[in-house]
Amino acid sequence: MNEMTITSAQYLVDPTTNEKDRVKATIDGVQMFVPLDPTNRHYAEIMRQVEAGTLTIQEAE
Amino acid sequence: MSKARQLADLGNVYDDGALSNRNRIINGDFSIWQRGTSSTTTGWGYHTADRWNTTLRDGAGTMSQYDMGAELRPFTYALKTAITSAATSSPAIQQRIEDSRKFKNQTVTLSFYAKASKNITVDTYFNLIWANTDNTTTAQSNSITTSWQKFTLTATLPDPTGTYNSTYDNFICRFDLPISDTYDFYLTGVQLEVGDTATPFEHRSYGDELARCQRYYYKVSRIRASARGSTTGSNQSIYSSSFPTTMRVEPTLVWDTSNGQSGTSDHEFYGASAEHVNAYCTINDTSYWYINYGYTADAEL
Numbered sequence: 013m014n015e016m017t018i019t020s021a022q023y024l025v026d027p028t029t030n031e032k033d034r035v036k037a038t039i040d041g042v043q044m045f046v047p048l049d050p051t052n053r054h055y056a057e058i059m060r061q062v063e064a065g066t067l068t069i070q071e072a073e
Numbered sequence: 074m075s076k077a078r079q080l081a082d083l084g085n086v087y088d089d090g091a092l093s094n095r096n097r098i099i100n101g102d103f104s105i106w107q108r109g110t111s112s113t114t115t116g117w118g119y120h121t122a123d124r125w126n127t128t129l130r131d132g133a134g135t136m137s138q139y140d141m142g143a144e145l146r147p148f149t150y151a152l153k154t155a156i157t158s159a160a161t162s163s164p165a166i167q168q169r170i171e172d173s174r175k176f177k178n179q180t181v182t183l184s185f186y187a188k189a190s191k192n193i194t195v196d197t198y199f200n201l202i203w204a205n206t207d208n209t210t211t212a213q214s215n216s217i218t219t220s221w222q223k224f225t226l227t228a229t230l231p232d233p234t235g236t237y238n239s240t241y242d243n244f245i246c247r248f249d250l251p252i253s254d255t256y257d258f259y260l261t262g263v264q265l266e267v268g269d270t271a272t273p274f275e276h277r278s279y280g281d282e283l284a285r286c287q288r289y290y291y292k293v294s295r296i297r298a299s300a301r302g303s304t305t306g307s308n309q310s311i312y313s314s315s316f317p318t319t320m321r322v323e324p325t326l327v328w329d330t331s332n333g334q335s336g337t338s339d340h341e342f343y344g345a346s347a348e349h350v351n352a353y354c355t356i357n358d359t360s361y362w363y364i365n366y367g368y369t370a371d372a373e374l
Contacts (some may be wrong), residue, residue: 015116026343027308027353033343040118051240053373054325059118070294 098267132160336362
């Protein structure tokens, strides 16, 4: 189990497709660009915390 | 070991189907350290040697690269775990191996070399994750002394029911270190083989081992993008590159800003895949701008 402290999360949009492409998240104090892929361990942890109600992903600006 | 014994072991390995690429552990000789050579981070994570997932739990200390010098040649490095403040649960070192289908109901043999600053006991475990359920098996207590010794553990892994889950199911080799004590523990030459025979450590070239590690983690120290006389604007493409090997999954990307930039802002990645990465930014300076950022791509288990 990898412990992650996630303090912010926001969707980013691919400017070439105008579709949600990834989540810009601050994990353990580091800004990360996380793909929307459940087999990526950072995205899996983001979604686990979202489902637990402890994290909300902000919509893209 | 006698020649007859060596030939018998070779015959066993042949029967088990692997005369090369026997070692399922990557970076078992601790030759690759893309993330750095020392860490005091306590929680679970990938902090130093590639592919090795570690924790100091609630203790304190340092995980670092140990130069073998003339010890145990031809090994060059070991992982040194220096526990300076005792933990109440076991500090641990483990490697997660992709795809537990390759290990389910198989007999496997783990071998490794270890020593410590004093006599301690280190426990080794296998964890077969199947249908997102942990099937832990076969704890072996290993008596580590102040001299290098080779240890082996052979076990037949469980054959659990349920359906393989490609997102979660992998296989773990784990070392649990002592609690309520301070010590230095040294580990190298970790090898996991399918079959019941511990063969000599399979030394691979640096390039071969690095390529295997780059499936899970890739570090670029610096990209170089610059221009004079360009127009300002957002979403300007600045970088597009293929990874040196296809990564396990689409990676998490992180900028390394230590080498600086000028005249730009809002640096972001988009349209990446397990094979490829793109980046863009906002150009603010029409006379001259540059970006010397590096980045990391993390597709670890």
